[in-house]
Amino acid sequence: MAQTNSGGQGTNGVADESPNMIVYRKMEEVIARMQEEKNGIPIRTVKSFLTKIPSVFSGSDIVQWMIKNLDIEDQVEALHLGTLMAAHGYFFPISDHVLTLKDDGTFYRFQTPYFWPSNCWEPENTDYAVYLCKRTMQNKARLELADYEAESLARLQRAFARKWEFIFMQAEAQAKVDKKRDKIERKILDSQERAFWDVHRPVPGCVNTTEVDIKKSSRMKNPHKTRKSVYGLQNDIRTHSPTHTPAPEAKQPTEEELQEQITFWQLQLDRHRLKMSKVAESLLGYTEQYVEYDPFLTPPDPSNPWISDDTTLWELEASKEPGQQRVKRWAFGIDEVLKDPVGREQFLKFLESEFSSENLRFWLAVQELKKRPIREVPARVQEIWQEFLAPGAPSAINVDSKSYAKTTQNVKDPGRYAFEDAQEHIYKPRRRRVRTCSEGSCFQGKPLASKRLTSRLSSC
Amino acid sequence: MCDQTFVAITFGPCDSCGNPSPLMNIYIKSEAINYCSFCVEMMACRGLQKGESLATLKTESDTLKKKLEEERGKLNDVELHQVAEKIEVLNPLSVKTRRVMKGHTNKVLCMDWCSDKRRLVSSSQDGKVIVWDAFTLNKEHGLALPCTWVMACAYAPSGCAVACGGLDNKCSVIPLSLDKNENLAAKKKSVAMHTNYVSGCTFTNSDMQMLTSSGDGTCALWDVESGQLLQSFHGHTADVLSLDFAPSETGNTFVSGGCDKKANVWDMRSGQNIQSFESHESDINCVKYYPSGDAFASASDDATCRFYDLRADREVSVYKKDSLIFGASSVDFSMSGRLLFAGYNDYTINVWDVLKGTRASILFGHENRVSKVRVSPDGTALCSASWDNTLRIWA
Numbered sequence: 001m002a003q004t005n006s007g008g009q010g011t012n013g014v015a016d017e018s019p020n021m022i023v024y025r026k027m028e029e030v031i032a033r034m035q036e037e038k039n040g041i042p043i044r045t046v047k048s049f050l051t052k053i054p055s056v057f058s059g060s061d062i063v064q065w066m067i068k069n070l071d072i073e074d075q076v077e078a079l080h081l082g083t084l085m086a087a088h089g090y091f092f093p094i095s096d097h098v099l100t101l102k103d104d105g106t107f108y109r110f111q112t113p114y115f116w117p118s119n120c121w122e123p124e125n126t127d128y129a130v131y132l133c134k135r136t137m138q139n140k141a142r143l144e145l146a147d148y149e150a151e152s153l154a155r156l157q158r159a160f161a162r163k164w165e166f167i168f169m170q171a172e173a174q175a176k177v178d179k180k181r182d183k184i185e186r187k188i189l190d191s192q193e194r195a196f197w198d199v200h201r202p203v204p205g206c207v208n209t210t211e212v213d214i215k216k217s218s219r220m221k222n223p224h225k226t227r228k229s230v231y232g233l234q235n236d237i238r239t240h241s242p243t244h245t246p247a248p249e250a251k252q253p254t255e256e257e258l259q260e261q262i263t264f265w266q267l268q269l270d271r272h273r274l275k276m277s278k279v280a281e282s283l284l285g286y287t288e289q290y291v292e293y294d295p296f297l298t299p300p301d302p303s304n305p306w307i308s309d310d311t312t313l314w315e316l317e318a319s320k321e322p323g324q325q326r327v328k329r330w331a332f333g334i335d336e337v338l339k340d341p342v343g344r345e346q347f348l349k350f351l352e353s354e355f356s357s358e359n360l361r362f363w364l365a366v367q368e369l370k371k372r373p374i375r376e377v378p379a380r381v382q383e384i385w386q387e388f389l390a391p392g393a394p395s396a397i398n399v400d401s402k403s404y405a406k407t408t409q410n411v412k413d414p415g416r417y418a419f420e421d422a423q424e425h426i427y428k429p430r431r432r433r434v435r436t437c438s439e440g441s442c443f444q445g446k447p448l449a450s451k452r453l454t455s456r457l458s459s460c
Numbered sequence: 461m462c463d464q465t466f467v468a469i470t471f472g473p474c475d476s477c478g479n480p481s482p483l484m485n486i487y488i489k490s491e492a493i494n495y496c497s498f499c500v501e502m503m504a505c506r507g508l509q510k511g512e513s514l515a516t517l518k519t520e521s522d523t524l525k526k527k528l529e530e531e532r533g534k535l536n537d538v539e540l541h542q543v544a545e546k547i548e549v550l551n552p553l554s555v556k557t558r559r560v561m562k563g564h565t566n567k568v569l570c571m572d573w574c575s576d577k578r579r580l581v582s583s584s585q586d587g588k589v590i591v592w593d594a595f596t597l598n599k600e601h602g603l604a605l606p607c608t609w610v611m612a613c614a615y616a617p618s619g620c621a622v623a624c625g626g627l628d629n630k631c632s633v634i635p636l637s638l639d640k641n642e643n644l645a646a647k648k649k650s651v652a653m654h655t656n657y658v659s660g661c662t663f664t665n666s667d668m669q670m671l672t673s674s675g676d677g678t679c680a681l682w683d684v685e686s687g688q689l690l691q692s693f694h695g696h697t698a699d700v701l702s703l704d705f706a707p708s709e710t711g712n713t714f715v716s717g718g719c720d721k722k723a724n725v726w727d728m729r730s731g732q733n734i735q736s737f738e739s740h741e742s743d744i745n746c747v748k749y750y751p752s753g754d755a756f757a758s759a760s761d762d763a764t765c766r767f768y769d770l771r772a773d774r775e776v777s778v779y780k781k782d783s784l785i786f787g788a789s790s791v792d793f794s795m796s797g798r799l800l801f802a803g804y805n806d807y808t809i810n811v812w813d814v815l816k817g818t819r820a821s822i823l824f825g826h827e828n829r830v831s832k833v834r835v836s837p838d839g840t841a842l843c844s845a846s847w848d849n850t851l852r853i854w855a
Binding site for chain 1: 510513514517518520521524525527528531532535536537538539540543544547550551553555558559577578595609611627657659664665666667668669675683684685686688690699701708709719729733735736742743750751752754755761762763769771772773774776781782783785786787794795796797798799805806807808814815822824827828838839840841847848853855
């Protein structure tokens with residue numbers, strides 16, 4: 001049972017690890033293992049025609065490594081996790097913008113840690129513009145813009161028309177620096193830069209893995225950590241996405257709050273607990289009892305409508321004639337009878353015919369009271385009082401004197417819980433397993449089962 | 461006690477003891493305090509005392525908490541999966557996608573089944589709420605809300621209304637009309653008001669009461685008709701992300717989970733927190749009761765799902781795998797409680813054997829995060845909502 005602090009607790013007790021970070025760290029652990037000299041994926045330089053392809057490994061290499069070294073059962077799972085890691089940009093296919101993992105000879109390369117998502121990148125459109133512009137300056141067929149990139153470039157040119165000269169100059173400067181690099185180094189860096197943009201400006205139709213759940217993003221602890229500029233461009237306007245509200249400092253608990261906590265722990269310590277062995281037996285018992293009512297485990301009769309496209313099952317359930325299996329369920333406990341509208345109706349009818357039903361009717365009336373809008377409550381409380389509890393009530397119920405006194409008080413200032421004590425006296429929910437009926441017929445023919453259920457209702 | 465010599469600019473009655481004496485001009489939080497030197501010293505001593513008493517209280521609280529963990533551990537005479545060794549292994553499940561529901565134009569964030577077992581309501585980041593007959597794929601109602609990120613939606617028990625809310629900090633109820641041409645959005649009625657986003661909502665046993673959970677750290681019970689706050693529930697120390705109402709005709713409790721990594725059980729009548737569990741290592745995204753109401757499961761960003769029993773008062777099982785590194789967003793049980801369906805941020809749904817603690821199946825199909833999974837009221841199907849803009853029905 002984990003009692004540890006999550007990794008990265010700040011000095012003021014606030015976790016530094018946002019939910020996204022936790023996942024990045026885990027992926028990076030896997031990447032670190034993949035890059036190990038001894039047991040990692042073998043990285044090599046491949047000779048192809050007149051050129052060399054540096055620092056690559058194949059898709060199959062990745063899949064094989066994952067099956068061998070991670071707790072992964074089959075190729076499908078490996079491909080799935082591998083594709084996710086590629087989509088987050090930890091490794092990438094060197095000849096494709098679409099970041100997926102294929103179990104074949106396709107070549108992949110690792111991303112440089114500088115570009116890892118854990119560095120909280122949020123690159124601006126001006127950077128993207130510089131990047132695309134720079135690409136057009138390079139006379140290499142392999143660096144030609146894809147259709148969607150050309151469209152993006154055109155759009156950005158329109159958007160940044162005023163500062164395009166500046167962007168162009170930046171792109172030129174970058175291109176100049178790149179030219180000076182060693183050929184092999186350039187190939188690697190170019191591909192890594194492209195992979196970075198494939199994550200942050202994905203191919204239309206691909207998942208954008210940088211999207212965050214808005215509920216979590218508003219808790220970003222370190223807006224200062226976010227990196228916005230890839231190429232060192234300053235923005236005129238400090239754009240902050242609306243979700244960057246710095247989280248308030250965690251407040252130190254006050255004396256009052258600490259007292260409340262202490263009271264709470266003391267109450268918890270006084271609680272009566274069951275042994276695990278008993279609880280486990282109860283859980284097993286419950287499952288065993290209900291397995292035949294679980295369509296995922298026992299195919300329903302005649303068929304599961306979603307599979308067969310046949311709604312007979314639902315039609316049968318809607319009918320007033322409950323089937324054997326359904327009636328059998330009522331014997332599991334009073335909760336089951338009350339849950340099923342037909343069961344409730346049948347039970348009430350039976351009680352009315354055999355002997356008095358006012359206990360159940362009172363109980364049902366109080367349940368109904370709690371479901372009404374608050375406006376109706378005072379009137380209903382009076383009605384219930386008159387019918388069941390007032391001196392000379394037509395359906396008088398038997399309640400102990402203590403509950404009766406309390407209820408009399410409550411009725412003077414009527415609220416939804418006015419009859420709570422009386423109701424609990426009538427029926428206290430218990431989770432003991434009731435022996436099931438051997439024949440699943442309605443109550444008329446099964447006085448024993450119904451008597452058992454009725455005694456549960458009127459005794460405590 | 462020797463007194464200091466100081467330059468006194470003022471001489472007058474001390475604010476604290478009233479005696480005329482040279483006053484020390486000091487400022488506390490930019491407020492001028494005119495005390496004589498004795499009262500200043502007294503104030504400093506009391507401050508020290510208070511600091512000390514806070515520290516002692518904190519120690520006491522931490523000690524009690526540790527003691528509670530010890531007590532809970534004492535009754536752990538056997539693990540659930542050990543007892544479960546005597547039951548049969550599950551037959552291999554053959555669960556497939558039976559319907560794909562397309563219509564939303566952005567991430568689907570939430571869904572809820574109608575009690576008629578075939579209709580459901582879904583809400584999306586595109587601001588739309590759609591009511592579907594999932595069996596025929598027919599869209600029966602659609603309405604556009606003024607705000608995007610509708611994170612919570614629920615079907616009323618009667619089937620005559622739906623509730624929804626999210627970034628607008630409200631939860632509204634919309635009565636469903638049989639008239640197709642009627643503008644449903646016009647009949648929308650605000651019920652819940654929070655001071656931050658609404659993360660979850662559910663009706664209790666009736667159309668007339670609604671429970672909500674919010675990013676403001678509280679849960680609340682509302683009277684739908686009047687919009688009156690019936691009870692509020694305080695105790696979480698961060699956003700509350702999920703809640704579930706106890707499945708019982710006699711039930712009066714609900715469980716909530718939040719970004720403070722805690723799962724709390726509440727008494728609806730008194731507003732008291734009656735039980736609390738803290739074993740996750742990150743945000744709890746979803747909580748769901750076991751069908752008997754004696755236990756509940758949780759899904760968290762720490763990539764695990766956990767199972768807590770209320771009678772044993774502890775965590776009884778953890779569902780995790782080294783290869784599962786993405787957070788779990790949503791959980792639900794099958795009818796018998798034997799299977800736990802969990803939706804993850806890695807686009808999959810893992811099906812766990814609750815008793816044995818092993819994974820029974822993994823469902824692929826969605827192309828982005830799974831935000832919500834729910835088993836239908838009669839247990840015949842599982843519905844999943846996803847960031848890929850679709851919902852899927854599995855059986």
